[in-house]
Amino acid sequence: MKRLLLTVLTVFTLSSIFAQEYRIIKGGVTDSLPIPYAGDDTYALYVPTDYTTEKEWPVIFVFDTKGRGANTANLFRTAAENQKYIVASSNFNLKSKPIDSIINTATAMMNSVLSSFPIKSELVYTAGMGEGAQVGSALPLIYKKMAGVMAVGNSFVNQDYLDKNNPYMFVGIAGDKDYMVYQMESYTKFYEDLDFTSDIYYFDGMENEWPSPAVISNAMTGFTLEAIKNGLRPKDEGFIQKLYDDEINFVESLRRTRKYFDAFEKLERMEEKYKDFGYEEDIEDKLKSLKKTDGFRQQRREFRQAVDFEKMQQEEYEYLLANDIMTVNFQNIGWWAYQVDELEKLKDGSSEAKTNMAFRLLGYLDFVTKREFDAIQKSTAPIENKIFISVLRTAINKNDPEAYLKIISLAGSDGDYETALLYLEDLLKTGYSDMESLYDIEGALDLRFSSEYNEIIKKYLGESKFYSENESKKEEN
Template sequence: MKKILLFALILNSTFFYAQELRLLRGAITENLIVNDTVNETYSLYLPTSFSVDRAWPLAFVMDLEGKGKAAVAMLMNAAEQEGYVLASSNNISDSLSISQNVLIANRMFNSVFNTVPTAKNRTYTIGFGGGAMFASILPTFINEIKGVISIGASIGNLEILNAKQPFQFVGIVNRSDFNFRSMYDTKQVLNKLKFPNQLLVFDADRNLPEIETVSKAFRMLTLTSMAKGYLVQNDSLIRSSYNDFFVDANANVTNQKPLLATYQMSDMEKIFYPLMKLDSLKESQKTLKRSTSFRQANRSQNSYFLKESFTKEDYSYYLEEDIISYNYANLGWWNYQMQELNKLDRSAILFEKQMSSRLRGYINALISDNIDYLAADREPDLEALNLLYMIKTITDPNEYTSYLKVISTSSKMEDYGTALFYLEELLKNGYTDTQTLYSIEHTALFRIMPEFNEVVEKYLKGARYDVIEQ
């Protein structure tokens, strides 16, 4: 028998029920207990318009770092705008197995279902990066989930998709994100499998989408619910949504981004086909695809896709070879590759700049994956790990952790010359945390050496030990 919750309005902003649980409207309620038998909590966001007299669409935010409040906070403005409830667990973690995380998620789902009046067939998952990949596999295990919003990641495992249990997949990705290619390819696979899907592609300086883009993803879920009869059709909302989407597509045509416009129009056709006539949209699509600008852009993109694929193969091959042979001599080759990407960053050709960004993201992700793999061994290969961290200082020079790891590992192996070199490279790149410098693991002997303190004094004017000149 389901537990009945008694809600009442307190000071126009707070709800409570018999067990003194208080849920805020228009704000995040933290550390809600899943149930009395497990030590698990979650964060919950209710829109300011929330009331208990109607059922609400619900999106579960998946975060593999267990930071429920932070995950919800990133999406609450879009959820507020579109009228969605958000919930996120504080216990899901990338250190746990998929099955353990699925069970944690399922317990949270049941807790929220028993707390908030939820619209039938309007339950979704959403996430960023790794959290998005996990969000995309949950519908296979939990029937109640009818759609996924995936920000910056493709589906976690295409092989487990069940054609008899389809769900709507809405991807969001920047064309400069290294995951763009995989999400673009996944879209083609989903089309063949007849899985309902959309891909919101944007260009920006950062990979995270603006609120308006996330709001559009929520709106697509709402419109699909109307098309399937899960929600009463709102003709005014349908028409205004169509007009807004069409204006955005035309803006990309005007801004000489015909490919983005075609992506948008393709998604519009899927979303609005069951809801209204699309004669003008189809005609616009035909006109755009016949245009010289579209054909040129499409050829250019395909050409850069091919070049990108070859370069990624080179990166993967040489990284593996370097690890196996401890090939420190190849550090110069990696430095050259990054210099070539730096040149592309300054290119006037948009496709070149975006390819450069994707390649940089790819190699850094590849190095991180190899580091995680080697570090997980019972007896890690310190020399191989050290080499990977050295390469990482080249491919991502502003990530200070890599320098600190090289300094630590080199000191452990009593290679103080290498440790000193990377100490100075770290400080040249703007590192200023003296306290951390003097607490790096395995550097007890290294940090009392005159050479160490000379470098610290040179860049930070704060060496802990005096340098004695003989």
């Protein structure tokens, strides 16, 4: 144990282009490394315990939406250690800057790592989640030798910009509860049709979530095996066996938790992945065994039924939403609220397929109504259209303050104080507590000085800016 600790805590010195020295931990995450020419932006770095400058290493650049570099690097840590990758994970928030600025910073981070470490130029990869997946999948436009992209929950895909002369491996990852799961499947199919090597993985999660280290490790195995097939990494039989055993253990964990259909799908993907390494018969035997397992056929049937119903519902929601927006049909708001309530009930059901479907449909409703909300608020549409989509948003996502604030603003500017006060109270019932913002709502200048407005705020927040108890008593008398 003592020897292991000494190994993990081994450090070495990295000299930057500014002649500064930084202590890099082997086998651990070193955080807040500066990115040259990128202001205060930094990244976190992981290098394996046996890192040496005597050989070249694969590297994976990771982009997290919120810039949680160290935390995200730790998700890749086990896979990076076992499969011998350097991990560089960004610390910059991807929602805080314009996309061109983010791409410039990401490129600067890549250049810094590529110039500071012995990286094998043909084994450069990116990974990202959400907006980070879009950034990571756009970087092959800049770094033409990119070997692979791992996209979690989203991706940037544009055939007009894709360089077919420099193909790379695309690995899509989607949560079973993420409404983007079918989009990720279509992205994977897009790359397959262009003869790019591609694969897809699933995990028990929602949108804007990273998968577990085990799922990340399985996905990175695809990069590693592809590099071995292409002669860019040595064909070590013992190493390949270890990769295979790790994935089989993952399949076994699914089987033991009675996720038979998930285990079956995973084995089917492994069949293609390991077809050149002599494991075909073993995988085929395991597939046959799973087919005979009690519960497998029922899970497969429930999954297919849920998918068929879900796709039908998505089409219906799109059609009905467009119609209700066009006709400004306030009477149908209750129907939409009923749909949400029914899906919420399904989330607690016993069928995993239906539960995941309910999560996805709720996410999909949230996405399409937010899309329409943003578009209408930016347009020159009449005020009733803007109020309608805002009210609909509160029925779909009861905890999103943006729509409540917009209703207060629109109703206040239109002199409809009763509606504004109603939605002010509904907003505060959700637990909203940003009092300053309540006194800075556009169009509600007169309203926010009223005793009614301030009494509601005081009722939920314990205080208000312009609440006068004496004035309130005068009005009552």
